[in-house]
Amino acid sequence: MLIGRSPDLTYADVTPKSIYLDRRKFLQGMGLAGVAALTGSRLIDLISPSRSVYAVTKLDTVKGPFNTSEKITPFDDVTHYNNFYEFGTDKSDPAKNSQNFRISPWSVSVEGEVAKPRTFTMDEILKLAPLEERIYRHRCVEAWSIVLPWVGFSLNTLIKLVEPTPKAKYVSFQSFYDLRQMPQSRGTGLDYPYVEGLRLDEAMNPLTLLCVGMYGETLPTQDGAPVRIVVPWKYGFKSIKSIVKIKLVKGEPSTTWNRMAPSEYGFYSNVNPNVDHPRWSQAKERRLGEIFRRNTLMFNGYGDQVASMYAGMNLKKDY
Amino acid sequence: MHRLLSNKWTKVVVFILCLAPLGALIYRALNGLLGANPVEFLQHATGLWTLRFLIFTLAITPLRKLFKLPELIRFRRMLGLFAFFYVCLHFLTYIGPDQSFDLAAMWKDVEKRRYITVGFLGFVLLIPLAITSTAGWIRRLGGKRWQMLHRSIYITAICGVIHYYWLVKSDVRNPLFYAALVSILLLWRLGDWFAKKERLAPAKAGTDRASASAS
Numbered sequence: 001m002l003i004g005r006s007p008d009l010t011y012a013d014v015t016p017k018s019i020y021l022d023r024r025k026f027l028q029g030m031g032l033a034g035v036a037a038l039t040g041s042r043l044i045d046l047i048s049p050s051r052s053v054y055a056v057t058k059l060d061t062v063k064g065p066f067n068t069s070e071k072i073t074p075f076d077d078v079t080h081y082n083n084f085y086e087f088g089t090d091k092s093d094p095a096k097n098s099q100n101f102r103i104s105p106w107s108v109s110v111e112g113e114v115a116k117p118r119t120f121t122m123d124e125i126l127k128l129a130p131l132e133e134r135i136y137r138h139r140c141v142e143a144w145s146i147v148l149p150w151v152g153f154s155l156n157t158l159i160k161l162v163e164p165t166p167k168a169k170y171v172s173f174q175s176f177y178d179l180r181q182m183p184q185s186r187g188t189g190l191d192y193p194y195v196e197g198l199r200l201d202e203a204m205n206p207l208t209l210l211c212v213g214m215y216g217e218t219l220p221t222q223d224g225a226p227v228r229i230v231v232p233w234k235y236g237f238k239s240i241k242s243i244v245k246i247k248l249v250k251g252e253p254s255t256t257w258n259r260m261a262p263s264e265y266g267f268y269s270n271v272n273p274n275v276d277h278p279r280w281s282q283a284k285e286r287r288l289g290e291i292f293r294r295n296t297l298m299f300n301g302y303g304d305q306v307a308s309m310y311a312g313m314n315l316k317k318d319y
Numbered sequence: 320m321h322r323l324l325s326n327k328w329t330k331v332v333v334f335i336l337c338l339a340p341l342g343a344l345i346y347r348a349l350n351g352l353l354g355a356n357p358v359e360f361l362q363h364a365t366g367l368w369t370l371r372f373l374i375f376t377l378a379i380t381p382l383r384k385l386f387k388l389p390e391l392i393r394f395r396r397m398l399g400l401f402a403f404f405y406v407c408l409h410f411l412t413y414i415g416p417d418q419s420f421d422l423a424a425m426w427k428d429v430e431k432r433r434y435i436t437v438g439f440l441g442f443v444l445l446i447p448l449a450i451t452s453t454a455g456w457i458r459r460l461g462g463k464r465w466q467m468l469h470r471s472i473y474i475t476a477i478c479g480v481i482h483y484y485w486l487v488k489s490d491v492r493n494p495l496f497y498a499a500l501v502s503i504l505l506l507w508r509l510g511d512w513f514a515k516k517e518r519l520a521p522a523k524a525g526t527d528r529a530s531a532s533a534s
Contacts (some may be wrong), residue, residue, distance in 0.1 A: 293416070
């Protein structure tokens with residue numbers, strides 16, 4: 001539920017992007033102009049497009065479990081340095097190219113091996129459970145990492161509602177795809193729509209987040225608005241963005257990066273400092289904001305919560 | 320054009336232009352414009368400029384011959400040395416922030432990662448070329464031997480594009496663009512070499528026949 005807001009307001013009632021943007025830009029401009037007047041520097045920030053502020057709506061949240069106390073990566077870094085290949089392959093492309101991405105109306109269909117298949121509107125998703133703020137580490141397969149406060153609730157809340165049948169062993173996810181809205185996806189080397197998957201027990205693990213926001217606000221378009229999955233003990237590409245379909249299935253589902261290069265991106269893709277990417281080491285990572293690399297933690301530091309799911313498995317083989 | 324290319328001030332201007340990429344990086348660093356991952360930004364920028372300067376260097380000979388501008392040779396050493404300058408900066412970003420100046424760890428990485436191996440090979444091959452780039456060394460080695468040695472820049476350029484190609488995840492458009500440029504410049508040399516051989520071959524065959532009939 002959206003606490004602190006009258007219940008008849010819907011996701012479509014959020015302040016139009018342009019108005020919000022203008023207001024924030026104006027305030028930011030005022031502040032910067034003052035500083036610039038004093039110091040004569042930082043004027044570049046006023047004209048630099050990479051520092052603009054995007055339309056997001058405040059969400060009321062409760063404190064969630066599994067929070068790390070590590071320093072949170074600045075919002076500007078997280079939102080201007082990321083991968084979302086549908087909007088281009090450069091780290092700055094998603095912020096640049098996703099701003100007109102239409103995220104309303106939005107719905108997610110949950111189907112497959114379930115007793116009660118159902119399509120959830122974005123409003124329904126927002127009201128399924130109290131929105132929790134969870135501060136997670138996020139480790140990209142490219143060996144950089146961030147710490148950020150996501151907003152959402154455990155994916156298992158939603159899965160339980162549709163009542164998986166005993167045949168359901170895996171969960172597959174599909175991103176939204178529309179070439180007209182995502183022309184930069186051409187030539188990026190991947191098949192679209194982007195698909196990902198988890199084993200059912202991984203999807204039901206309380207760490208796995210159905211995520212609708214970050215930094216106390218709705219998700220920016222470049223970070224997978226309006227709803228995505230976050231799996232903090234796996235490499236970032238497993239945390240699929242802008243989902244429209246969740247399907248419970250019998251067999252291991254096909255996943256986008258695995259299709260592109262099976263020897264490089266396995267189905268599991270658990271963060272593992274002992275299993276290198278064939279082309280580069282995964283032993284260390286660069287936390288954004290730091291110069292030198294730090295050691296990568298097994299399961300990205302979430303071993304207590306997830307290691308038991310992989311007991312007896314050879315993680316060098318099932319990478 | 321010939322006058323412009325032989326003017327001593329042109330060389331100064333080109334020198335300053337070659338420093339512009341470094342200037343741009345320093346400007347960005349001082350103004351916080353290196354993005355969320357400054358190390359990576361510097362790494363990618365210095366790597367790309369190395370590749371570009373290798374291509375500029377390799378373009379001199381074809382341009383000289385195609386446009387009959389022999390004066391262009393004046394700029395070749397400088398462009399090659401700037402390629403070396405940018406690859407040194409590129410290497411510094413690797414040995415420093417990536418490997419924390421740990422030479423043993425670096426060597427393991429060089430051995431194990433083929434994209435590092437090939438990049439490192441290209442870098443190492445440039446070192447003797449930078450050292451022997453002076454007129455004194457040309458004299459000491461003799462023109463022919465010096466030229467043979469300096470042909471290893473072809474290998475460095477090939478190493479550079481492979482290094483780039485193996486680095487990217489799935490979008491190979493940029494590496495392929497640079498690979499195409501290097502291919503054109505090297506294939507032109509191959510074509511030039513064959514053309515020269517053919518020009519010489521009939522003449523040589525002619526002298527052979529002449530000497531045979533004389534005996």
